[in-house]
Amino acid sequence: MRKGLEVAITQVYPNIEHRECIRHLYSNFKRHFRGDFFTSNLWAAARTYRPSEHDILLKEIFDEREAAITYLNQNHKRIWSRSKFGTISKCDYITNNISKVFNSWIGDLRCQPVLQLLDAIREKFMNLGEYEVLRSSDNRAEVKFKGRQWEVVLNERTCTCRVWQVKGLPCKHAAAFIGSIRDNNWDKHVDQYFTIEKYKEAYALDISPMPGKDEWDREG
Template identity: 50%
Template sequence: MFPVAFAVMENESEESWEWFLRLLHEAIGMPEGLVISSDMQKGLQNAIENVYPLAEHRECMRHLFSNFKKKFRGDLFKFGLWGAARTYSQSHFDDLIAEIDANCPAAMEFLNKEHTKLWSRSKFGTISKCDYLTNNIAEVFNSWISEERHKPIIDLIDAIRQRIMVRFNERRRIVRNWKGSIVPKVLDYIKLISRGLNTYSVHRSSEVLAEVTKNGLRWEVNLEERRCSCRAWQVKGVPCVHAASLIASIRNARWEDYVDSYFTVTRLKTTYSNGIAPMPSKDKWMKYELGYKMLPPILKRPVGRPRKSSRIKAWDEPTKRSHKCTRCGLYGHYRNTCKNAVPSQDNEDSSSGSNRKRNANIGATQPKKKACPSTIFKILEKENI
């Protein structure tokens, strides 16, 4: 994660977001292939359309599914929707969406109406070389500064600046010791996909063109254009398993020739080459006379108790606490949806009747114990005292 800009605003309104984005536009302009990923807040969505109308606007899949499952539940939606989000292939995306539409047209109507931004990798552009589906990286940053979030504004900004300064220096120190031309994470990925390349068959058309097949499926690979018909190579910037099958068949092939420059050690060193200058404490800062007194902003506290954590869990992430059914006594579901077998009423009545008889017999056969005279004397002695 490389922080570009941050700000403190009174609330997450359209005016605040547009103010922040306009300052960001003055700082970085409109880079080619700019991608903005959001959680589809109404204020933020309108601000992005006003300031960055040409940017590729993506939607966080976790927020989308969290909103979607409030109306539509079931394995068809859970696996079908996430499968459509993860696939790079347009044809595979169409098949999954068609299955959802055939079983529940209302679900597709809801998606087309409420979630109009990009949320599937099959729709992502090929310039940014980023295939993130969620905003987890932003949540990691929020967790990273969680200890400073309750400080006054000046102390908060200064603490964030110091953390970023230290982090940049750590990155420079780590990158300085790296060997090779490709970042280690990409090398690990290439080693991982290279383990199963023997299951793919390569049929060459030329030195740079080939068909790669497996289990009756076929993909077209073009090494010169760094393109595969699965689209994973174009979106990620790193060879997919189909392209890796062709590259591995070439003698003395260099993987760095097929990896995008974003993932080279040289580009990473350039990214962190400019450090953040250190600063003295506040008592040594220069003082200016503004001619007026700066008052704190008027804050409006939202309704309800503040949440300790705003992180939205993944669809397959288990919960820490599970509800107990009052019908069968098992965990993980409610009484109105319980389908487990329970003892019949007759069995319960007979069992309860037998318990009453058993208790009656026990009371009849076991006489009450009489108190020992010494015990009675001790009790009377305590009462006299």
């Protein structure tokens, strides 16, 4: 809803699909139309992928309070339902929560000129979420974060948090260690049951279809 950003995006990407965050839409909507009925139907209309279901939900709102639909048509003309999303971008987010989290993460950096901003973001990514990795060998390290610490042993696939041992997938402490050594071969740190080969093997067998009950053989 930032006016300057809207103009800039329109100029740079004239054919872009402009979507609206349902959380902000609802924040405005509920000032005029309150109640569980409007909440559940409006959010359901935003979440559904099917145009027919979207129309049914809006029809229910219309039948309950015609002014609510009039308000939406007049004040929220952008795309806010998955049922109206195009199929090119392959993104079904109906809120901009991820951008809010990102803005919070970069903090005051977003006020910097673009080159300094990008370089600072690069450095933050390289810090691996502020986890401090103290290596004692190629496979062993002490990982610290906010006053706490864990021991990670890569070749044994263990961490003192025990998440790695239980789940079979590297925990966030192990991931910080692996990322710090720029190890691109993540497969060797994952339990064999999470490999692509095992996934394909697990679903390799066919599940035989069955006819309807009216076509079953009956004795006697």
